Amino acid sequence: MQAARRTIPQILIEAIKGILGAKGWIADPEQMAPLLADQRGLYRGKSPLVVRPASTAEVAAVVRLCAHYHVPIVPQGGNTSLVGGSVPHEAGGEILLSLSRMNHILAVDPIDYTMTVQAGCVLADIQQAAQVVDRLFPLSLGAEGSCEIGGNLSTNAGGVNVIRYGCARDLVLGLEVVLSDGRIWHGLKALRKDNTGYDLKQLFLGAEGTLGIITAAVLKLFPKPREIQTAFCAVTSLEAALTLLAKTRAATGDALTAFELMPRVGFEFVLKHIPGTSDPFAQSAEWYVLMELCSARSDAGLRQTLEHNLAEALEEALVSNAVLAESVAQARALWRLRESLPEAEKQEGGSIKHDVSVPVSSVPEFIHTATARVKKAMPNIRVVAFGHVGDGNIHFNLSQPEGADKSAFLAEWGRFNRIVHDLVHELNGSISAEHGIGRLKCNELKRYKNPVELELMRRIKKTLDPDNLFNPGKLIADPEKP
Numbered sequence: 021m022q023a024a025r026r027t028i029p030q031i032l033i034e035a036i037k038g039i040l041g042a043k044g045w046i047a048d049p050e051q052m053a054p055l056l057a058d059q060r061g062l063y064r065g066k067s068p069l070v071v072r073p074a075s076t077a078e079v080a081a082v083v084r085l086c087a088h089y090h091v092p093i094v095p096q097g098g099n100t101s102l103v104g105g106s107v108p109h110e111a112g113g114e115i116l117l118s119l120s121r122m123n124h125i126l127a128v129d130p131i132d133y134t135m136t137v138q139a140g141c142v143l144a145d146i147q148q149a150a151q152v153v154d155r156l157f158p159l160s161l162g163a164e165g166s167c168e169i170g171g172n173l174s175t176n177a178g179g180v181n182v183i184r185y186g187c188a189r190d191l192v193l194g195l196e197v198v199l200s201d202g203r204i205w206h207g208l209k210a211l212r213k214d215n216t217g218y219d220l221k222q223l224f225l226g227a228e229g230t231l232g233i234i235t236a237a238v239l240k241l242f243p244k245p246r247e248i249q250t251a252f253c254a255v256t257s258l259e260a261a262l263t264l265l266a267k268t269r270a271a272t273g274d275a276l277t278a279f280e281l282m283p284r285v286g287f288e289f290v291l292k293h294i295p296g297t298s299d300p301f302a303q304s305a306e307w308y309v310l311m312e313l314c315s316a317r318s319d320a321g322l323r324q325t326l327e328h329n330l331a332e333a334l335e336e337a338l339v340s341n342a343v344l345a346e347s348v349a350q351a352r353a354l355w356r357l358r359e360s361l362p363e364a365e366k367q368e369g370g371s372i373k374h375d376v377s378v379p380v381s382s383v384p385e386f387i388h389t390a391t392a393r394v395k396k397a398m399p400n401i402r403v404v405a406f407g408h409v410g411d412g413n414i415h416f417n418l419s420q421p422e423g424a425d426k427s428a429f430l431a432e433w434g435r436f437n438r439i440v441h442d443l444v445h446e447l448n449g450s451i452s453a454e455h456g457i458g459r460l461k462c463n464e465l466k467r468y469k470n471p472v473e474l475e476l477m478r479r480i481k482k483t484l485d486p487d488n489l490f491n492p493g494k495l496i497a498d499p500e501k502p
């Protein structure tokens with residue numbers, strides 16, 4: 021593979037500016053700064069140029085020029101990812117290509133239940149466009165007001181509705197991709213069935229911009245929910261939460277769309293730091309669950325089913341208390357308790373993050389054992405294990421002990437990663453459930469991924485991007501060698 025250049029030839033920069041016109045590039049350091057730093061502030065990259073093409077043809081032209089001069093490209097959507105995948109290396113030898121100007125919804129077909137979009141469309145705008153035609157695009161996550169569909173597909177984003185609708189990769193029928201030699205793969209098909217060999221789109225989904233630049237996609241739509249019921253429950257144990265999950269799925273004919281876990285410590289962070297939040301219960305519990313059920317029918321009787329299910333769960337001592345939202349405003353307030361947890365966590369100082377998954381039934385074992393192991397290593401560490409428990413995806417975050425020095429605590433990141441990821445591996449889990457690998461987890465991937473899988477991934481990269489033009493130093497690369 022070609023090594024990345026340290027400097028970018030001026031002749032290339034001028035050629036790109038010429039093709040894209042004044043709106044198509046940024047070279048002002050102040051304007052570029054937010055695009056060069058990742059969401060968590062872990063990486064601050066350098067680049068002489070951010071390019072902002074307005075069409076697939078312009079993306080292809082930039083790629084052809086960069087390929088000619090062997091200058092790597094880092095694709096960027098909303099820059100909300102949490103593993104450093106969307107920013108260039110600090111060596112300054114890469115061009116940042118933002119898809120944000122390619123933000124048009126190209127077609128909405130309520131009969132086909134499909135929508136064709138450019139890669140730079142913001143997720144919330146896509147959800148809104150589906151609503152307008154009485155349909156649902158179910159991908160939903162905390163960053164939906166700024167993340168873009170190209171980024172969602174490239175990270176195979178998860179979010180809160182995976183239990184019912186799957187991850188981003190399950191929501192795509194077709195793709196358009198610019199390849200590393202500047203050719204365009206026109207795969208924008210709206211077919212539900214296409215049995216003509218390898219499913220090429222799956223290669224680009226979750227590839228974190230290392231194999232091609234996604235420029236457009238055909239997305240799947242669903243019937244719009246007419247009845248939505250939201251409940252917040254205090255559960256008696258982690259095991260009870262899992263029994264409640266299985267019971268609710270069965271009782272509601274799989275109408276469950278979200279099942280989110282919160283620990284008391286995280287709930288207390290929210291109550292302390294997020295204005296306008298309050299505890300709906302008089303008594304505290306160690307674990308809480310936020311669940312949501314949806315039906316496309318307005319007469320599905322979900323409310324009665326949920327009330328009945330929760331009454332049984334109280335009798336069976338799975339749940340010690342529960343509140344059902346009486347209005348949309350109340351449902352929003354309950355969701356706010358869960359969704360503001362990452363923000364509240366920040367206010368408590370340093371946090372060492374683990375975005376992991378294990379088989380759903382292993383969640384209690386994972387949380388109990390991981391908690392015991394990290395507490396053995398640092399007794400006062402505060403374990404904030406929360407997330408999409410219905411998918412076996414736990415954000416096993418570790419907040420610094422009260423009063424500890426933030427930098428000294430964060431310097432322990434590697435030691436705690438080892439403890440937690442070793443256990444995830446023992447339980448046949450994944451070290452990245454939904455945030456991807458980026459730059460942050462390249463070495464962890466090498467450590468835990470099966471060697472055969474790693475070799476196949478490297479071969480695919482070599483085939484599709486032989487000169488290492490797209491997002492070097494990410495995913496299956498050496499993160500220190502851009």
Ligand SMILES: Cc1cc2nc3c(=O)[nH]c(=O)nc-3n(C[C@H](O)[C@H](O)[C@H](O)COP(=O)(O)OP(=O)(O)OC[C@H]3O[C@@H](n4cnc5c(N)ncnc54)[C@H](O)[C@@H]3O)c2cc1C
Binds near residue numbers: 100162166175
């Ligand atoms: C508050 C908050 C909550 C979040 N919650 C969730 C959650 O519940 N579930 C979840 O999965 N994630 C979550 N995330 C992480 C993040 O929002 C997702 O990873 C999201 O999918 C990233 O989209 P983006 O447009 O910001 O991509 P970016 O951050 O811009 O890019 C992500 C990766 O994709 C590549 N890329 C971007 N666009 C393209 C393209 N068009 N073609 C090829 N490669 C491309 C980039 O190079 C990079 O490697 C959350 C983040 C925040 C800040």
